[in-house]
Amino acid sequence: MDTDGKVLDPSLEPDVTEEFATKIYKDMLTLNVMDLILYEAQRQGRISFYMTNAGEEAYIGSAAALELEDEIFGQYREAGTLLYRGFTLDQFMNQCYSNDMDLGKGRQMPVHYGSKAHHFQTISSPLATQLPQASGAAYAIKRSGKKNCVMCYFGEGAASEGDFHAALNIAATTSAPVIFFCRNNGFAISTPASEQYKGDGIASRGVGYGMHTIRVDGNDVWAVYKATQEARKIAVEKHKPVLIEAMTYRKEVEDWKRHDNPMVRMRKWLESKGWWDEARENAHKSEQRTAVLKSFAAAEKRKKPMVSEMFNDVYDKLTPNLVEQKKELEELIKKYPEHYDTSNYAQEK
Amino acid sequence: MSSMLKKAAVVSIPTVRQALLRSNPLLANALLAKRAYNSKGGVEMTVRDALNSALEEEMTADEKVYLMGEEVGQYNGAYKVSKGLLDKFGPKRVIDTPITESGFCGLAVGSAFAGLKPVCEFMTWNFAMQAIDQIVNSAAKTHYMSGGNVDCPITFRGPNGAAAGVAAQHSQCFAAWYGSVPGLKVVSPWNSEDAKGLLKAAIRDPNPVVVLENELMYGVSFPMSEAALSKDFVIEIGKAKIEKEGTDVTIVAHSRSVGFALEAAYLLEKEGICKAEVINLRSIRPLDVDTIIKSVKKTNRLVTVEGGWPQYGVGSEICAQIMESEAFDHLDAPVVRVTGADVPTPYANNLEAYAFPDTEVIARVVKRTLHKQIGAK
Numbered sequence: 001m002d003t004d005g006k007v008l009d010p011s012l013e014p015d016v017t018e019e020f021a022t023k024i025y026k027d028m029l030t031l032n033v034m035d036l037i038l039y040e041a042q043r044q045g046r047i048s049f050y051m052t053n054a055g056e057e058a059y060i061g062s063a064a065a066l067e068l069e070d071e072i073f074g075q076y077r078e079a080g081t082l083l084y085r086g087f088t089l090d091q092f093m094n095q096c097y098s099n100d101m102d103l104g105k106g107r108q109m110p111v112h113y114g115s116k117a118h119h120f121q122t123i124s125s126p127l128a129t130q131l132p133q134a135s136g137a138a139y140a141i142k143r144s145g146k147k148n149c150v151m152c153y154f155g156e157g158a159a160s161e162g163d164f165h166a167a168l169n170i171a172a173t174t175s176a177p178v179i180f181f182c183r184n185n186g187f188a189i190s191t192p193a194s195e196q197y198k199g200d201g202i203a204s205r206g207v208g209y210g211m212h213t214i215r216v217d218g219n220d221v222w223a224v225y226k227a228t229q230e231a232r233k234i235a236v237e238k239h240k241p242v243l244i245e246a247m248t249y250r251k252e253v254e255d256w257k258r259h260d261n262p263m264v265r266m267r268k269w270l271e272s273k274g275w276w277d278e279a280r281e282n283a284h285k286s287e288q289r290t291a292v293l294k295s296f297a298a299a300e301k302r303k304k305p306m307v308s309e310m311f312n313d314v315y316d317k318l319t320p321n322l323v324e325q326k327k328e329l330e331e332l333i334k335k336y337p338e339h340y341d342t343s344n345y346a347q348e349k
Numbered sequence: 350m351s352s353m354l355k356k357a358a359v360v361s362i363p364t365v366r367q368a369l370l371r372s373n374p375l376l377a378n379a380l381l382a383k384r385a386y387n388s389k390g391g392v393e394m395t396v397r398d399a400l401n402s403a404l405e406e407e408m409t410a411d412e413k414v415y416l417m418g419e420e421v422g423q424y425n426g427a428y429k430v431s432k433g434l435l436d437k438f439g440p441k442r443v444i445d446t447p448i449t450e451s452g453f454c455g456l457a458v459g460s461a462f463a464g465l466k467p468v469c470e471f472m473t474w475n476f477a478m479q480a481i482d483q484i485v486n487s488a489a490k491t492h493y494m495s496g497g498n499v500d501c502p503i504t505f506r507g508p509n510g511a512a513a514g515v516a517a518q519h520s521q522c523f524a525a526w527y528g529s530v531p532g533l534k535v536v537s538p539w540n541s542e543d544a545k546g547l548l549k550a551a552i553r554d555p556n557p558v559v560v561l562e563n564e565l566m567y568g569v570s571f572p573m574s575e576a577a578l579s580k581d582f583v584i585e586i587g588k589a590k591i592e593k594e595g596t597d598v599t600i601v602a603h604s605r606s607v608g609f610a611l612e613a614a615y616l617l618e619k620e621g622i623c624k625a626e627v628i629n630l631r632s633i634r635p636l637d638v639d640t641i642i643k644s645v646k647k648t649n650r651l652v653t654v655e656g657g658w659p660q661y662g663v664g665s666e667i668c669a670q671i672m673e674s675e676a677f678d679h680l681d682a683p684v685v686r687v688t689g690a691d692v693p694t695p696y697a698n699n700l701e702a703y704a705f706p707d708t709e710v711i712a713r714v715v716k717r718t719l720h721k722q723i724g725a726k
Contacts, residue, residue, distance in 0.1 A: 132455020
């Protein structure tokens with residue numbers, strides 16, 4: 001698509017339904033609304049950490065090209081893929097507030113989402129470790145004979161880590177059905193890409209590892225969608241890894257905001273089909289804003305996970321020293337209730 | 350890690366081991382005298398073959414178990430631990446990897462998240478430092494940090510501790526490193542029964558388990574009991590074994606040091622000096638401190654032995670836990686640690702021999718401990 005939302009090559013005009021296309025756009029809008037509110041909450045100190053998705057919303061197009069049972073390994077700016085798969089606003093907010101409904105039991109910083117039901121691997125803080133793990137999950141899928149693949153997201157900054165190189169090489173040599181999706185937004189936190197690497201971006205490295213590689217306009221939802229669709233075919237049918245580099249050019253931010261913005265381009269495309277207009281835009285935004293704020297307030301009010309949860313899941317079962325520690329804590333809480341106020345924690349089951 | 354170094358390590362071992370046996374009669378004695386210390390049984394098996402049979406049995410029993418590492422397939426393993434497995438199970442389950450520890454370790458961890466049961470072999474634990482983030486930050490913590498949603502049933506294994514003639518970067522013990530990490534289980538076998546039973550337990554365990562083998566023990570034969578030959582044989586992780594009962598002093602050791610500790614104990618008994626109780630830790634984490642406490646309450650004296658460094662080591666941890674337990678009141682002498690020397694392991698053969706505890710050193714320390722009395726002038 002060009003900046004007016006017109007598909008340049010008519011043969012690539014996406015063959016999709018109104019429902020499918022508007023869902024992608026609606027999720028992009030919802031993601032923006034959620035980002036604004038949670039980013040503000042972080043600035044106010046109500047949550048400890050947040051990572052926005054602004055400017056990179058077009059990656060939702062990649063989620064749309066996957067099957068639900070394709071495993072996703074994310075970095076930390078891929079909440080949109082979860083949103084697309086039906087992770088609810090309540091689930092997002094519960095995680096960010098580490099309350100008793102958080103699937104991660106309050107053990108991680110905000111935005112470290114994870115959901116078995118949505119085939120979304122729990123986010124891990126150390127940078128780039130998800131890349132070789134994605135190769136491993138892909139290897140497991142290949143062995144199981146399932147017609148699925150793994151989708152692994154990362155930024156161009158993470159591609160400087162050793163794990164990136166190890167992951168691409170091991171995926172190529174084991175013929176693992178994995179798509180490595182690099183979001184190249186030109187900045188790793190604050191370091192510009194010009195100081196991150198000297199070669200031709202990230203894509204050139206895929207070629208070096210003997211992998212199918214494609215560079216795509218990361219601000220164009222349909223380009224991202226199409227590239228992912230093709231990559232998925234190669235991964236699933238030929239059992240081969242693929243590298244996608246999605247360029248999101250964030251250097252001239254102001255200019256980009258006006259012209260190259262993925263939101264604007266997708267909206268224009270939808271409008272040209274008669275599937276979207278100002279009224280629908282405003283209605284969806286305000287509806288989602290209300291919904292996010294409602295979830296947000298509810299999540300903030302909920303209790304923290306049960307005290308006993310702090311001992312669980314270190315191992316499959318409590319080890320003797322953990323049993324001992326747990327017992328000691330229970331006795332202390334019972335003996336000195338004035339020093340151990342547990343009223344803010346969920347009732348023990 | 351350079352492949353040159355790895356190859357050098359592989360080819361030099363037999364010659365170095367023979368040289369070491371010639372130059373160190375005590376070690377030779379320890380190896381020859383091993384029969385006295387083990388389960389009675391008709392069949393002898395090397396530690397290498399015990400590990401091999403553990404792998405073969407578990408791979409036969411569970412299709413999800415697979416082995417991955419450098420040279421594990423075509424070459425049958427750098428130390429031949431995986432001999433015959435490629436022929437039997439094929440390249441889908443015995444995978445030769447590129448020289449990229451963070452890559453294949455990360456892949457193994459990811460495949461465990463996805464439901465497989467990988468056995469990730471490091472040619473030696475020294476090389477695993479390239480992948481320690483995957484072991485400590487991903488394998489050990491993901492079950493907890495995913496709220497119990499993601500399992501990581503993985504076994505990391507390979508030779509650990511000082512080898513022979515491979516210098517500082519290839520001669521060190523990682524028991525204290527991995528033993529400090531919640532979420533990991535860590536075992537350290539000494540003989541063939543330990544090796545088989547603990548490796549099988551590690552593979553079956555739903556948690557990530559670090560198996561610290563010892564290169565110098567691979568070629569050593571031990572008797573195997575009838576029970577240990579069975580495919581159902583496993584050793585519970587987290588339980589130590591009393592290898593020799595005694596009344597006067599407790600010696601706690603793990604891995605290769607167990608052999609030296611036993612030899613020292615028999616030597617002292619023969620000289621009529623004392624009856625030492627020898628505990629083979631088997632597990633580093635969870636640590637079976639109860640067995641040590643019980644023994645100390647009986648013997649009133651404790652000596653720990655390990656090949657690792659003294660500071661923050663396994664012996665240090667045992668000392669601390671004994672101090673904090675009721676056994677403290679039963680001590681007649683301060684606990685003493687016998688450890689590897691606090692230096693990067695020397696390359697020179699003679700210096701290397703001085704850097705690690707042997708039978709003679711252990712016997713000397715035990716004797717000294719017997720003469721000490723807390724509160725005595």
